[in-house]
Amino acid sequence: MEKQITASFESLQRDGAYVADSYLKDAVKAVDAQFGDGFARKNPTAVAPIIAAYMASASASYVTxxxxxxxxxxxxxxxxxxxxxxxxxxxxxxxxxxNVIP
Known part of the structure; x- marks a missing residue:
C-alpha cells in the first residue's frame, strides 16, 4: 500500500477541529461576500444554518x-x-x- 494514514486518532480529531475552524471562517467570508461585509456578525441567527452545515462537513471529514x-x-x-x-x-x-500425482 503506497499511502497510509499514519496520524493517530487524536491527531485526526485535532485536524477535524482545525478544519471546523477553517470552515467557520470560510463560511463567514462567504456569507459576507454574498450579503455584504459584516452581515454574518450582525445576523448570527440567519447565518446559523450555514455554519451548522460547515460544522457537519468537518465532522464528516474526521469520521471518514x-x-x-x-x-x-x-x-x-x-x-x-x-x-x-x-x-x-x-x-x-x-x-x-x-508425491501423489505421477
Whole structure:
C-alpha cells in the first residue's frame, strides 16, 4: 500500500477541529461576500444554518478519515494473512505434484 494514514486518532480529531475552524471562517467570508461585509456578525441567527452545515462537513471529514485508517489496517492484515494462505496452498500443490500425482 503506497499511502497510509499514519496520524493517530487524536491527531485526526485535532485536524477535524482545525478544519471546523477553517470552515467557520470560510463560511463567514462567504456569507459576507454574498450579503455584504459584516452581515454574518450582525445576523448570527440567519447565518446559523450555514455554519451548522460547515460544522457537519468537518465532522464528516474526521469520521471518514478515522474509518479509512481502520480499514487500511484491516486490509493490510488481510493481505498478510492471504499471502500466508497462498504460500500454504503452493506448498500443498508442490507436495501433491511430487508425491501423489505421477
Amino acid at each position: 478519515a478515522s474509518k479509512l485508517k481502520v480499514l487500511e489496517n484491516v486490509a493490510e492484515e488481510l493481505s498478510g494473512a492471504l499471502g500466508g494462505v497462498a504460500a500454504a496452498i503452493t506448498e500443498v500443490a508442490i507436495e501433491l505434484r511430487q
